[in-house]
Amino acid sequence: MASVPLAIFLVFLGCGANVFFLEHLIKIDSTSGHLITCGQFLLISCKQLLQFDWSNGIKIPFHRHFLIVALFVSISVINNWAFSFAIPLTLHIVFRAGSLVTNCLLSRLLLNKRFSTHKYLSVFIITAGIIICTLQTASTKPPSTSSSDDSPQLSFGLFVLSIALILSSLIGIVQEKTRDEYGKHPLECLFLHHFLSLPMFSFLIEPIKSSAAVFSASTAMEIFGFSIPSAWLFFVGNLATQYICIRSIFVLTSECTSLTVTLVITLRKFFSLVISVIYFKSAWTYWNWIGTVLVFGGTLMYAEVFSSSKKKKRPAKSHKKPL
Structure with a gap:
């Protein structure tokens, strides 16, 4: 358990820095998500290939x-495609944090699970927060980027993200059934999930090559006397911090309860959002913050973080009989 505090620290450090590098890359090329993801999958596959114990079999x-x-x-x-449709990274983070909404709906429809009123209230709060953030973001487009095409483009981008949310919940259900069975x-x-994914990127070779060309043409930076395109430096930083983030989350899932993992990941997403808003001066208004608090607060409420802390603080009942 001594590794848990370090893992929590590295989750915030790695995932927060990852968002920093990602936003730099998206600003250089909004379609570079496929190249970034391919690089991440390749790095994790190579690293785990050297550590995987084949003697135990599959x-x-x-x-x-x-x-x-x-x-x-x-x-x-x-998710990478959504960046091509005028979706700010801030809204991207908040919208993806709403996966509990689709997870609750799909679990009810496919697994016939029943949830408490407390859970449904949490989902309603998360949904309300996403709606507030979405409407506010749509109404505060910067004048330099506003055009007649922005509204339908943003709407289609949100539709794309909604599909990704549904698939994210579906994969969660499949993984849960897999754990139960095997x-x-x-x-x-x-x-295997990263290694077996690599051939899929052959279908995305053209956009990957296009993004690589854009990266190579980016402003150069001097490093140890060498002139290196800045985008490739951000790319390397993104890969390194992504591995730190994923590996640290893996340690948490192995050592901690699901409640602790949910709390850390939720706070990490909020931390990443704050970095994006402050460092990159993203357009994030008072109403956006209200929606953000509703989304992340609803997530913590769904995980029963607040009720669990209350139960721990509750004093034990006395068994003495009244005089």
Whole structure:
């Protein structure tokens, strides 16, 4: 458990820095998400290939791995595609934090799960926060970028993100059923889900090559006497911090309860949003902050973070009989 505080620190450091590098790259080329994701998958695959213990064999059938990989790649591609439709990174973070909404709906429809009134209230709060952020973002487009095409472009981008949310919830259900049937094998999943995804990027080779050309033409920076395009330096920083982020989250999922992991990841997303707003001076108004608090507050409420803390503080009842 000594590694847990360090893992939490590295989640905030790695994931926060990752957003910093990502926003720089998106500003250089808004379609570079496919190149970034391909690089991340390749790095994680190579790193885990050297550490994977083949002597134990594969515990989960390949057909189940392929199903998860197909959903995994689709989600990554769709989320990257959304950046091409005037979706600010700030709204992207908030919108994706609403995955609990689609998860609750799909679990009810596909698994026939029933949730408490407390859960449904949390989902309603999250939905309200997303709606507020979306409407406010749509109404505060900078004058330099406002045009007659912005509104439908933003609407289609949100539609694309909605599809990604549904698929994210669907993959969560598949992973839950896989764990129930075959047990927990996180290292196997981490390696195979990234490694088996690599061939999928052959279908995206043209946009990947196009983004690579844009990166190479970016403003050069002097590093140890060498002139290197700034985009490639941000790219390397993005890959390194992404690995730190994912590896640290893996440590948390292995050592901590799901409640702790949910709390850390939720606060990490909020931290990433603050970095984007402050450092990049993103257009984020008073109403945007209200919506943001509703989204992340609703997430913590769904995870019963507040009620759990109250239960811990509640004094034990006395068993003495009244005189």
